[in-house]
Amino acid sequence: GIRFSRARSDCIGIRQSLADGSYEWVVDNSIHNRSKTIWSKTIDESQTGQFTRKTINEPFRVSEMTRIVYDGASGGQFRFTLQEYSDKLKNEKSFSFDRDLTGDTVVGIKGKVFRIIKADNVNMQYAWVKFPQ
Numbered sequence: 432g433i434r435f436s437r438a439r440s441d442c443i444g445i446r447q448s449l450a451d452g453s454y455e456w457v458v459d460n461s462i463h464n465r466s467k468t469i470w471s472k473t474i475d476e477s478q479t480g481q482f483t484r485k486t487i488n489e490p491f492r493v494s495e496m497t498r499i500v501y502d503g504a505s506g507g508q509f510r511f512t513l514q515e516y517s518d519k520l521k522n523e524k525s526f527s528f529d530r531d532l533t534g535d536t537v538v539g540i541k542g543k544v545f546r547i548i549k550a551d552n553v554n555m556q557y558a559w560v561k562f563p564q
């Protein structure tokens with residue numbers, strides 16, 4: 432088995448990849464660091480049958496949330512909307528970035544930096560370069 436030593440405020444759980452459906456153990460102890468610190472370990476497929484999925488009907492509370500929405504590509508540019516939620520307030524700001532014709536386009540929005548690997552007008556594949564809290 433796997434043993435975790437954790438502080439009371441650590442977040443421990445299992446997450447499932449949207450890309451391939453695989454599972455992994457996750458420990459998020461970012462609260463103790465000055466940056467996002469998430470440790471993970473792949474779960475052996477032979478163990479995944481031991482888990483049961485449970486749906487909780489109670490919504491979770493978020494005091495702040497930042498969301499970056501990909502709005503598509505047009506005119507040689509990638510377009511995004513930054514949505515910031517705080518309690519009941521919502522702010523939105525639009526961004527557009529010129530497509531880099533020589534390689535991957537690197538985008539930075541509010542300190543979050545990612546590299547666009549492949550995109551069309553509806554979908555975008557990306558990799559995080561920097562994701563501060």
